[in-house]
Amino acid sequence: MIRYFSSNFSHLILLIGIFIMIIPVWLIFASSTHTALIINTQGLQFFLGDKFLENYTKVLLYEGGFFKEITVYKMFLNSFLMATGVAFLSVISSLMTAYVLVYFRVKYATLLFWIIFITILVPLELRIFPTYSVMSTLNLVNSYWGLIIPISASAIATLFFRQFYKTIPDELLESAKLDGANTWRFFIDFLVPLSKTMIVAMFIFMFVFGYNQYLWPILVTSSEQYWTVVMGLKMMSGSIVNKFAFVIMSMIPPVLIIIVLQKYFIKGIFQDK
């Protein structure tokens, strides 16, 4: 009885939570299917209108910027490249950093780790000018690498992998050594497959992080062809309903990534247990 009640109760709380999160998205979606006139005179709409196709087609055909060099497709491509690049690089770099910190005989490994960890307190926005000057020295301004590299070292991901490696018993390494595994093979054959679920989780996390970047892309690119979706949201000219439509479209890639990878994420959890 109590169980039944409490499970219903927690469902209720979850439903309220979902409701709170969905409502604004729904409002924007519903409003994006009306004409700009209705929105401007009557405010946000709760019910669907009949301008869905018209508004969304217009966004898809949009060409932005001063020189009309940038299309919506290009923005999505840029965002996708940037987010995937950031996710890949930061997962790989933090996997390897954690490996070195935990398994190599590095002097002051703990101190080094904490120094890496402290960088969490120094977000990109704080070190944006030195970072920019490094990128410009390396001639990476206005390039994909310039967008990706400065945010591709994640202290959080390093922390997660490090803590995980520390729970792996030493005998596993010793056993692998006696079985002829060298440093590289132990990493590839043991640590990577054992941290599979964590890799997927970190990938999702860093993908969304990369996708949501705004300030850095604005700073490091001056050419319109590097506009990302998030930049486009700000820069886009046009009527309010087209902007709403674009907002809804911009949500699709991260949601898609989460839905696709979540499957592997859960699969991984249940397989390894």
Added chain:
Amino acid sequence: MSFLELNKVTKIYPNGTKAVHETSMNVENGEFMVFVGPSGCGKSTLLRMIAGLEDITEGYINLDGILINKVDPSDRDVAMVFQNYALYPHMNVYNNLAYGLKNRGISKEDIEKKVNEAAKLLQISEYLQRKPSMLSGGQRQRVAMGRAIVRNPKIFLFDEPLSNLDAKLRIQMRLEIKKLQQKVGVTSIFVTHDQVEAMTLADRLAVINNGLIEQLGTPIEIYNNPKSMFVAGFIGSPQMNFLEGELINKTLTSEGFEINNVTSDFNGPVILGIRPEHMSQTDKGLINLSVDLVEQLGSDNLIYGEIKNKKDFCFRCPGSQIIKKGSKLSLNINDNNYYVFDKSNGNRVN
């Protein structure tokens, strides 16, 4: 030249702990050697130096004629079975066995053949596709053994591999390990703190105490002829009885009785050791025991009692003999089967 030679091997850990002192010993090809000793005496350290998992502070180790001090563990061609098995959790049993072979560049067909052979030998063929988490303790133990066997290494190293199993399974696996080793004939070193395990498995055993080998020999040699009080007390179950005494001019006085013509020139305070199974009842015996407790094991009875100042003196007799609590027994030592140790340092003096 022996198959495995340890020459004055010493291990000092970075924190200063001296775990192994100048240990020298030889292990012959095909021999089953057991290191036995109490927890913390340095057995694992010695084994791990042979495996290459710990650096050797001083001394030399030769395996099959090669100095291996600086050889990487992966190139030593040794296989080790760990106490917690250390199976690869993300690989199925087949890949657990195959992994070491793959790293040695053996062809796929050969790997399959070898793995299937080993699996058959260990009766784990049915589980080849399972992950280790889906196996029982005994099955995991077999997989760990299989992983060692399949590589046909120069030497097997076992570090207390049976201590995570329940008592019954432990005895069964003990038997199987011995049979298996005799079948494949690979030189083996087995570490344990359990003296029964040591006695039953060993061709030869090394009794280790405080980082030193106290005695090296066949189980029977060591049982019959312990060189020190430590070895005498450690090997044999139930434990040897120790009585305080004094040896003067070949006459030993202890707890209300005397033994004449002791074959020793030692004079002074001694410890007399008598195994529970080396006594029998007579009419007018040397030792008078008043019985406090009787443990009936079926085949044997263990009688515990008091002689003069010594409590918990143990005597072992056939289970058919009926002895009651409170009765008085008169015992003689069979065939002069007693041991005399110097009280000051525990060395055997008779």
